[in-house]
Amino acid sequence: xxxxxxxxxxxxxxxxxxxxxxxxxxxxxxxxxxxxxxxxxxxxxxxxxxxxxxxxxxxxxxxxxxxxxxxxxxxxxxxxxxxxxxxxxxxxxxxxxxxxxxxxxxxxxxxxxxxxxxxxxxxxxxxxxxxxxxxxxxxxxxxxxxxxxxxxxxxxxxxxxxxxxxxxxxxxxxxxxxxxxxxxxxxxxxxxxxxxxxxxxxxxxxxxxxxxxxxxxxxxxxxxxxxxxxxxxxxxxxxxxxxxxxxxxxxxxxxxxxxxxxxxxxxxxxxxx
Numbered sequence: 001x002x003x004x005x006x007x008x009x010x011x012x013x014x015x016x017x018x019x020x021x022x023x024x025x026x027x028x029x030x031x032x033x034x035x036x037x038x039x040x041x042x043x044x045x046x047x048x049x050x051x052x053x054x055x056x057x058x059x060x061x062x063x064x065x066x067x068x069x070x071x072x073x074x075x076x077x078x079x080x081x082x083x084x085x086x087x088x089x090x091x092x093x094x095x096x097x098x099x100x101x102x103x104x105x106x107x108x109x110x111x112x113x114x115x116x117x118x119x120x121x122x123x124x125x126x127x128x129x130x131x132x133x134x135x136x137x138x139x140x141x142x143x144x145x146x147x148x149x150x151x152x153x154x155x156x157x158x159x160x161x162x163x164x165x166x167x168x169x170x171x172x173x174x175x176x177x178x179x180x181x182x183x184x185x186x187x188x189x190x191x192x193x194x195x196x197x198x199x200x201x202x203x204x205x206x207x208x209x210x211x212x213x214x215x216x217x218x219x220x221x222x223x224x225x226x227x228x229x230x231x232x233x234x235x236x237x238x239x240x241x242x243x244x245x246x247x248x249x250x251x252x253x254x255x256x257x258x259x260x261x262x263x264x265x266x267x268x269x270x271x272x273x
Contacts, residue, residue, distance in 0.1 A: 009047060011040040015055040019043075022062065023076050026069070027144050028203030028228040031076070042075045074147040081115040084122045084164045086218065089247050092268055093123075093214065097245055098130055101213055106136035110212045112202065112236060113220040114141035117152025118161070120195050121187050123216070125169050133190060140208065142200035153197045155187035203228055205235040212240055218267075219249035233257045240271045 019039050020031045031039065043055065052058050062069045084090055101107050107127065111120040120141035127137045143149050159177075162170055162185055173191050177184040200206065202220070217236055221229050237260055240246060246261065246269045248254065254261055260273030 008040065008044050009054050011036060011043075011055050015059055018059045019055075019072075019076065022059070022069075023073065024225075026073050027077065027201060028225070028232065029077065029223045030225045030228075039076060043072070046071065046075065070146060074145045077143075077145045080219075081118045082164060083118045083161065085119065086250050086267075087164075088250075089216070089218070089268070090122065090126055092247075092265060094126055094130060096264075097214060098127075106138055107131070107214075108138045108140075108210060108212045109214045110208070110216070110239065111139065111141040112200070112215055112217045114143050114149075114152055114197070115145075116148045116157075117141065117155060117195075117197075118157075119216060119218070120152070120197075121155065121191065122165075124187075124191050124194050125165070125173050128173070128191065128194075129169065137194070139195045140212070141195050141197050144199065144201050146199060149197050149199060153192075155192045157185055157187075159183050159185055202232045202235065205232075205239075208239055212244060214245045214247070215240055216247050218247060219252070221248060221252045230257050237261070237271055237273075242271060244271045245269070246271065 016033075016036050016039060023029050023031055040055070043058065047053070047055070047058055050058070050061075052061070062072050098107065109123055109127070111123060114120050120139050124139055127135075127139070131137050141152065143152070162174065165174065170185075173188050174185040175188055177186065203224075215236055217233075221232065224232060233254060237246065237258060245264070246254075248267050248269075250267050252267060254263075254269055260271060261269035262272050264270055
């Protein structure tokens with residue numbers, strides 16, 4: 001007897017539209033029709049774990065189960081990053097921003113879509129190298145996904161992820177794994193303790209207690225509709241000090257999104273209002 005091959009459930013139009021509405025309501029992210037296969041692939045494993053045979057049933061479960069709703073948000077938010085991604089921003093931070101900060105208050109930087117943590121750890125290495133470990137600089141790092149925040153707080157990465165970390169900093173700040181942890185590295189404890197990881201929804205932003213000198217808001221605006229982009233940029237700018245710096249991804253721009261910024265360089269802006 002020939003057994004029929006197992007097939008992945010089909011993501012029908014109505015269910016896909018339901019997931020589009022869900023992620024837009026949860027995070028302001030617009031999933032285009034081209035993302036249908038991505039949605040199906042990321043959720044298929046979850047359906048299998050739950051023993052559910054179709055996406056429509058899973059969508060109904062999400063609507064009544066807050067824990068499952070967060071798991072779905074975790075799966076559907078894109079998390080692609082690496083250490084010192086778009087390195088010109090880090091050069092600008094070191095050469096043009098840090099020298100001009102007031103010495104009377106600690107430097108405060110926010111990594112606003114930190115994913116699995118490579119961005120805030122890159123910032124932390126730079127700040128520690130520039131100011132020294134005794135200086136009172138502070139980093140906040142946020143994401144909507146609880147899954148990536150958990151990974152980020154651990155600071156444990158495959159060794160292959162260290163490709164863009166300068167050799168001297170790799171030796172100073174990263175502990176190479178041995179035995180069962182061979183092939184991985186851990187950010188050192190003192191650096192991990194400098195970063196406060198927290199869940200934040202940029203589309204419904206809860207404010208921080210103190211404003212920041214610099215905000216990294218990189219490679220996330222591209223996922224929002226024009227209206228949501230304006231809302232997010234306004235909310236993020238409200239968390240910046242007057243004259244503070246906002247950095248977006250190299251492929252992003254604030255043109256048409258805010259009149260309260262001055263362009264310093266492509267993708268780098270100063271708050272004016």
